[in-house]
Amino acid sequence: xxxxxxxxxxxxxxxxxxxxxxxxxxxxxxxxxxxxxxxxxxxxxxxxxxxxxxxxxxxxxxxxxxxxxxxxxxxxxxxxxxxxxxxxxxxxxxxxxxxxxxxxxxxxxxxxxxxxxxxxxx
Amino acid sequence: xxxxxxxxxxxxxxxxxxxxxxxxxxxxxxxxxxxxxxxxxxxxxxxxxxxxxxxxxxxxxxxxxxxxxxxxxxxxxxxxxxxxxxxxxxxxxxxxxxxxxxxxxxxx
Numbered sequence: 001x002x003x004x005x006x007x008x009x010x011x012x013x014x015x016x017x018x019x020x021x022x023x024x025x026x027x028x029x030x031x032x033x034x035x036x037x038x039x040x041x042x043x044x045x046x047x048x049x050x051x052x053x054x055x056x057x058x059x060x061x062x063x064x065x066x067x068x069x070x071x072x073x074x075x076x077x078x079x080x081x082x083x084x085x086x087x088x089x090x091x092x093x094x095x096x097x098x099x100x101x102x103x104x105x106x107x108x109x110x111x112x113x114x115x116x117x118x119x120x121x122x
Numbered sequence: 123x124x125x126x127x128x129x130x131x132x133x134x135x136x137x138x139x140x141x142x143x144x145x146x147x148x149x150x151x152x153x154x155x156x157x158x159x160x161x162x163x164x165x166x167x168x169x170x171x172x173x174x175x176x177x178x179x180x181x182x183x184x185x186x187x188x189x190x191x192x193x194x195x196x197x198x199x200x201x202x203x204x205x206x207x208x209x210x211x212x213x214x215x216x217x218x219x220x221x222x223x224x225x226x227x228x229x230x
């Protein structure tokens with residue numbers, strides 16, 4: 001069965017960096033686009049970044065552009081989110097999610113990880 | 123960016139009721155509309171994609187309809203496990219995709 005497991009969250013001071021990982025199993029990882037979506041405490045869902053199945057297409061939200069970088073290693077079935085210059089407003093649960101459609105970015109997400117909490121605080 | 127507005131923001135209902143949640147887009151999005159269910163402390167779950175297509179494994183009491191700017195999620199015969207927060211999401215004009223603010227469905 002499809003499994004997505006995030007790791008790397010924690011408490012970090014403003015301005016510092018953190019790298020999140022998303023380990024995938026149960027499907028052909030290299031055939032699907034992947035996404036990061038976050039949810040601030042008590043708030044709604046916000047798209048963060050997307051990476052195509054081959055890593056060639058990597059859009060990110062304006063709120064994180066220039067600070068966050070999405071990447072993937074298809075040989076390790078793992079996606080990453082490098083987060084630099086963190087701000088208090090980046091505090092959220094970060095979810096990785098699988099695109100529903102192979103070889104495409106449909107932007108609909110049929111499997112999600114359990115989430116990892118990132119808290120940015122001094 | 124396309125804005126998505128859900129109504130109501132919260133809703134109380136009883137087991138066995140039929141409920142409808144509405145989502146309106148700030149511009150036409152054809153049928154590029156998905157619905158998710160989220161329970162407290164859990165990840166979102168895809169219920170409906172492309173406005174009216176039931177995701178595999180989702181009970182048939184869930185249905186979606188609409189196109190253009192107005193969409194609805196209907197749950198027939200509410201079950202205890204359906205009490206959750208529901209989000210719509212547009213994927214017509216990306217990036218970014220955008221979500222509605224959520225509709226919290228709780229027990230009356």
